[in-house]
Amino acid sequence: NAGVTQTPKFQVLKTGQSMTLQCAQDMNHEYMSWYRQDPGMGLRLIHYSVGAGITDQGEVPNGYNVSRSTTEDFPLRLLSAAPSQTSVYFCASSYGRGAGNTIYFGEGSWLTVV
Amino acid sequence: GQQVMQIPQYQHVQEGEDFTTYCNSSTTLSNIQWYKQRPGGHPVFLIQLVKSGEVKKQKRLTFQFGEAKKNSSLHITATQTTDVGTYFCAGPATGANNLFFGTGTRLTVIP
Numbered sequence: 001n002a003g004v005t006q007t008p009k010f011q012v013l014k015t016g017q018s019m020t021l022q023c024a025q026d027m028n029h030e031y032m033s034w035y036r037q038d039p040g041m042g043l044r045l046i047h048y049s050v051g052a053g054i055t056d057q058g059e060v061p062n063g064y065n066v067s068r069s070t071t072e073d074f075p076l077r078l079l080s081a082a083p084s085q086t087s088v089y090f091c092a093s094s095y096g097r098g099a100g101n102t103i104y105f106g107e108g109s110w111l112t113v114v
Numbered sequence: 115g116q117q118v119m120q121i122p123q124y125q126h127v128q129e130g131e132d133f134t135t136y137c138n139s140s141t142t143l144s145n146i147q148w149y150k151q152r153p154g155g156h157p158v159f160l161i162q163l164v165k166s167g168e169v170k171k172q173k174r175l176t177f178q179f180g181e182a183k184k185n186s187s188l189h190i191t192a193t194q195t196t197d198v199g200t201y202f203c204a205g206p207a208t209g210a211n212n213l214f215f216g217t218g219t220r221l222t223v224i225p
Contacts, residue, residue, distance in 0.1 A: 033212060040123065042202060043157065043215040058212065090156055100145045100164070100206065103213060105156040 002026050006091050006106035013081040013113045021076040021109050023091030031094045031101065032074040036060065036087040037108075043090065049074055081113045118205055120216040128224050133190040135219035137203035144206055146179055146186045147213065152199040160188075160201075193223045 007022045025032065033048035045058030049068040063085060065077040074093075078085060089109045094101040117140045127133050137146065145164045149157040161170055163179035163186060170177045174197075176189045190197055203216040 035215075040217070042120075042217040043204075045207075045212055045214075048212050059214075100162065102147070102159045102162065103149075103157075103204075105158070107156050 004091055004093050004104050004106035006089075006109050008109060009107065010110045011112070013078070013111065015081060015083060015113060017081050019078050019081065021078075021089055021091070021111075023074045023076065023106060024072050025074075025091075025093040025104070026072065027093060027095070027104070028071060029093035029095050029104075030071070031096065032068065033058070033092045033103075034064070034066065034074070034076045035090045035092060036085075037090060038087050046076065046089075078111075083113045085111065086113045087111060118203060118214050118216040120201075120203060120219050122219055123217065124220050124222070126222045126224060127193050129195060130192050133193050133197070133221055135188050135201050135203075135221075137186045137188075137216050139184045139205055142183050144183075146183075147204045148177060148186075148188055149202045149204060149215075150199050151202065151218075155199075157202060190221075193221070195223050195225055197221060198223050 004025045030051050034046040035043040037043050044060045046064050047066040049055045052068050052071050055066050091106040092103045094103045119138050121136050147162045148160040151157045161177050166183050167181045168179040174191045178187045200218045200220045202218045204213040207214040
């Protein structure tokens, strides 16, 4: 049982480059989300999805795009990378749509923008 | 906007000492969850509290939800080196379908 799988684990980008962080879950969870984690800032929600074909913005959506074409996959796209996007990114999923459901996190993607 | 603050931000304790982290929300929460993140790892769900004044225990960990459902605490008795990590509380975002995480408390246990 793989759970939530993120790739790549580490990535270095140059300013202005674009890239996609991949996320897949095999638990048939409806809810998926992306967080970024910066020192002293905790986990901040970037985008989330309550089901295939439905996405919404979180707390810090600027500079990121998402799509949810299948239940399993929820990729995060950085359109034009900036040094301020240097962070650790976590994909997460949960069974239900409500905020009372346990969230399962992927192992994280360490992104550095130079 | 909604805020979930945790104190302290950092805590260093000698192994065997107790540890407590506090979580305070600017709004009333329908429930609160706690997560633990080991250094270099990802957050892992510990527990969820739903009822006002609820207290739950997991071995040496005691979780409490305030009567007004705006604050919560996690207390660890007789810390061990395996308790090292950052502890996050999280509550439902107001009017939204997602969780809002606290700023976290990083615990260091000195052997």
